[in-house]
Amino acid sequence: MTGAPQRYHPLYALGFLRRAALVCLLPPAQALLRGQWAELTEAVWQSLGLAVLLTAASLVILWAGSWRLTADGQLVLGWVLFSRQRRTIRGSDLAAVQIERPILCRLTGASLLTLYPTTLDQRHKVQLCLSRRSAEALADALLPVPVEQSYHPRGGERMALAVLGAGGLSTLLLALLSLRQSRNYLPVSPGLAPLDQAAALAARWLPAGLAWFVTLAAFLFGLSLLRSFSHTVRYAVWQGGGALASRGGLLRRTERRLRLSALSCAEVRLTPLARLLRCYPVYLTAGCLRGEDAPLFVYRAGQEELLRRLVPGLHLPPVGTVPIKGRSLAFFLPSGIAFGLLGLMTLVSRWALPALTAPLALLTLAALGGLVSAAEGYLREGAWPRSGRLTLLCQRGYSLRCFCIFASAPVLTVRQSPWAVAAGRADLLLNFPGRVRLRVRSLPVPDGMACAAFLEQPPGPERTDPV
Amino acid sequence: MSGPAGQPSPLVFAPTLRGRAVFCLWAALPGILAAPFLFWQGAIWGVLFCMLWAAGVAALWLRTGSLTAELGEYALVIRAGRFFPTRRTFPRASIASVLELGSPLLRMSGARVLVLLSPGAGAILPGLPRSQAELLCEELGHPVPAAWEPPPEDAP
Structure with a gap:
C-alpha cells in the first residue's frame, strides 16, 4: 500500500453524481407534471445527454484525486485537476x-x-x-x-430499545386518535369500533389536522429512534x-x-x-x-x-448544590418566558379556541419541564478542579451535563458584566482544540479564579487542586 | 524572568497611548469609508451610523486602555475591560503561533500589534511597544517546560 499513488473507490464519483442528479431529473419531471408528452420525450433525451456529461465529469474527478501512504506513515492526498495540490x-x-x-x-x-x-x-x-x-x-x-x-x-441497546418501544406505543396511540378524529371525513372502518371507547375522551380534544401533525412528528421521532437502535446492534x-x-x-x-x-x-x-x-x-x-x-x-x-x-x-463533578447568593436569574429566562407565554395562551384559548387548549396545555407542560431543569441548573451548575482534572456541570435544555476536561491546555476566559461585578459572579468559557467551547454561567468569582489558577500550573499528575 | 529569591515573576506588557490611537484609527476607517453611503440614504441615518460607530471606537479605546498581558512560567494571562472585565488564560503550550503586525503608522508610533493563535482560540494585543512585542515573541518562542506525557494505557 505504501509508495505508489492510488485512486479512490468508484463510489467517490457517485457522490458528485448523486448531488447533480436533480439537474437531470428536473426537466422530465416538469414535463410529466404538465402532461406534455412531446416535451417529455425531448426532456428525457436532454437528461440522458446531461447524465452522460455528468458521468464523464465524475470520472475525471475520480482520476484527478489520489492518495498514498509514505514509508514513514504519512498520508499524502493529491489533486491534479486545474491545479496541483498536495496535503x-x-x-x-x-x-x-x-x-x-x-x-x-x-x-x-x-x-x-x-x-x-x-x-x-x-x-x-x-x-x-x-x-x-x-x-x-x-x-x-x-x-x-x-x-x-x-x-x-x-446498556445502549436496552436504553434505545426502551425508548423505541415507548415511542412506538405512543405513535400507535396517536395514529388511532387521528383516525378517530378523521372518521367524520372518511368512511367508517369497522376495525376501529372496539377502540372507540378507549380513544374517545382524548380524541374529543384534538382537531383532526393537529392530531395527524402530532402523529407525524411522533412517527418521525420513532424513525430516528429506530435508526439509533440500529446503531447499537452488536x-x-x-x-x-x-x-x-x-x-x-x-x-x-x-x-x-x-x-x-x-x-x-x-x-x-x-x-x-x-x-x-x-x-x-x-x-x-x-x-x-x-x-x-x-x-x-x-x-x-x-x-x-x-x-x-x-x-x-475520568472524574465527575461533585454531587450537591452550590451557593446561589447573587446568582443571575438569566437561568430562568428562556424557559420562564416560554412557560409564561404558553400558559397565558392556554388560559385564553379556554374561551377563544377550546380546540387548541389541550395541545397548548401540552406545550405549557413541556415549558414547565424546562423551568424545572433551569432550576436544577441554577442550584448545581459550577466548575471544580478535582484530582488533577477540571470538572464542569452545565445545564442545557432538559439535561444536566457533567464534563471532565482532559485537554492539558484549554484557553479559559472569565467574563463579567457590570451586574456580575456587583454580585461577585462571572461566566467561565473554555475553548478547546477543534473550536469546541464550553460555558459555565454565573460562577462565584473565587471559583473562576481557582479554575484559572489550576490551568496556570504545569500540566501533569502534579497539578494540585487549589485550596 | 527571575525575580528576587529566584521566584519567577511574570513579565507585564501594556499598550502605549500612540499604539492605541493607531489601532483605534484602523477601527474607525471602515466607518469613515461607509459614512457617505449612509448619509446618501438620509441625514438621520448618517448621523445615527456615525454616532454608533464613534461609540464603538470609544469603547475600543477604553478597552485597550485597561489591557494588560502577564507572561508567567506556564501561561499568558490577558486582562481587559473596566465595566465588562475579562480575564483570559492562555497556557503557553496552547499558543501555536504569534503574528507580529507593523504598518507605517505603527512604526512611526513605535508600536506593534500581536495576534496570538492557538487551536480553538485567539487574541489580539494591540499597540504594544516594539521592544515589548519582540520580547514577548521571543519568550513565547522558548520551549515550554516539558509537559508530562501520560504513558500509553496498557490493555487491562
Missing part, C-alpha cells in the same frame, strides 16, 4: 479515525474513512471513499486499533494501547477510534430518560470530533469502575 497528514496529528460502511458501501466493497485532526476545526476533517481493505489498512497505519477486550457494555467499545475504539451498527456499520492523548473532554449526560432508566450516555470529544450525534457508550448506575477503565483518569 500531508501525519497519524500523530489525528485525534480520531472513523470507518463507516453504509449499505451501499457494503454492497460495492467500499468504506468511508473520516480523519479528524487534533488542532483544526470540523471544516478541515478529511473524508475518503476507499476500498474496504485499503480503508482498514490505512486506519491501522494512522491510528492502530487496540486489541479487543472481552467485556462489552451493552455494539462494542474497548480501550488499550492509548486508544479507545468502538464498533457496531446493523444497517450502517461504524468503527470509531479515538486517541486518548488527544481527548479534549468527556461528557456524561443526565437526561430525564437516562435518570429514569439509570443508564447514562457518555460522549467524548477529541480534536474536531464532537461526538454529539451519538454517545460512545452507555453505562448503567453502579458501573462507574467500568467507566474509569474505559476512560482512564
Whole structure:
C-alpha cells in the first residue's frame, strides 16, 4: 500500500453524481407534471445527454484525486485537476479515525474513512471513499486499533430499545386518535369500533389536522429512534494501547477510534430518560470530533469502575448544590418566558379556541419541564478542579451535563458584566482544540479564579487542586 | 524572568497611548469609508451610523486602555475591560503561533500589534511597544517546560 499513488473507490464519483442528479431529473419531471408528452420525450433525451456529461465529469474527478501512504506513515492526498495540490497528514496529528460502511458501501466493497485532526476545526476533517481493505489498512497505519477486550457494555441497546418501544406505543396511540378524529371525513372502518371507547375522551380534544401533525412528528421521532437502535446492534467499545475504539451498527456499520492523548473532554449526560432508566450516555470529544450525534457508550448506575477503565483518569463533578447568593436569574429566562407565554395562551384559548387548549396545555407542560431543569441548573451548575482534572456541570435544555476536561491546555476566559461585578459572579468559557467551547454561567468569582489558577500550573499528575 | 529569591515573576506588557490611537484609527476607517453611503440614504441615518460607530471606537479605546498581558512560567494571562472585565488564560503550550503586525503608522508610533493563535482560540494585543512585542515573541518562542506525557494505557 505504501509508495505508489492510488485512486479512490468508484463510489467517490457517485457522490458528485448523486448531488447533480436533480439537474437531470428536473426537466422530465416538469414535463410529466404538465402532461406534455412531446416535451417529455425531448426532456428525457436532454437528461440522458446531461447524465452522460455528468458521468464523464465524475470520472475525471475520480482520476484527478489520489492518495498514498509514505514509508514513514504519512498520508499524502493529491489533486491534479486545474491545479496541483498536495496535503500531508501525519497519524500523530489525528485525534480520531472513523470507518463507516453504509449499505451501499457494503454492497460495492467500499468504506468511508473520516480523519479528524487534533488542532483544526470540523471544516478541515478529511473524508475518503476507499476500498474496504485499503480503508482498514490505512486506519491501522494512522491510528492502530487496540486489541479487543472481552467485556462489552451493552446498556445502549436496552436504553434505545426502551425508548423505541415507548415511542412506538405512543405513535400507535396517536395514529388511532387521528383516525378517530378523521372518521367524520372518511368512511367508517369497522376495525376501529372496539377502540372507540378507549380513544374517545382524548380524541374529543384534538382537531383532526393537529392530531395527524402530532402523529407525524411522533412517527418521525420513532424513525430516528429506530435508526439509533440500529446503531447499537452488536455494539462494542474497548480501550488499550492509548486508544479507545468502538464498533457496531446493523444497517450502517461504524468503527470509531479515538486517541486518548488527544481527548479534549468527556461528557456524561443526565437526561430525564437516562435518570429514569439509570443508564447514562457518555460522549467524548477529541480534536474536531464532537461526538454529539451519538454517545460512545452507555453505562448503567453502579458501573462507574467500568467507566474509569474505559476512560482512564475520568472524574465527575461533585454531587450537591452550590451557593446561589447573587446568582443571575438569566437561568430562568428562556424557559420562564416560554412557560409564561404558553400558559397565558392556554388560559385564553379556554374561551377563544377550546380546540387548541389541550395541545397548548401540552406545550405549557413541556415549558414547565424546562423551568424545572433551569432550576436544577441554577442550584448545581459550577466548575471544580478535582484530582488533577477540571470538572464542569452545565445545564442545557432538559439535561444536566457533567464534563471532565482532559485537554492539558484549554484557553479559559472569565467574563463579567457590570451586574456580575456587583454580585461577585462571572461566566467561565473554555475553548478547546477543534473550536469546541464550553460555558459555565454565573460562577462565584473565587471559583473562576481557582479554575484559572489550576490551568496556570504545569500540566501533569502534579497539578494540585487549589485550596 | 527571575525575580528576587529566584521566584519567577511574570513579565507585564501594556499598550502605549500612540499604539492605541493607531489601532483605534484602523477601527474607525471602515466607518469613515461607509459614512457617505449612509448619509446618501438620509441625514438621520448618517448621523445615527456615525454616532454608533464613534461609540464603538470609544469603547475600543477604553478597552485597550485597561489591557494588560502577564507572561508567567506556564501561561499568558490577558486582562481587559473596566465595566465588562475579562480575564483570559492562555497556557503557553496552547499558543501555536504569534503574528507580529507593523504598518507605517505603527512604526512611526513605535508600536506593534500581536495576534496570538492557538487551536480553538485567539487574541489580539494591540499597540504594544516594539521592544515589548519582540520580547514577548521571543519568550513565547522558548520551549515550554516539558509537559508530562501520560504513558500509553496498557490493555487491562
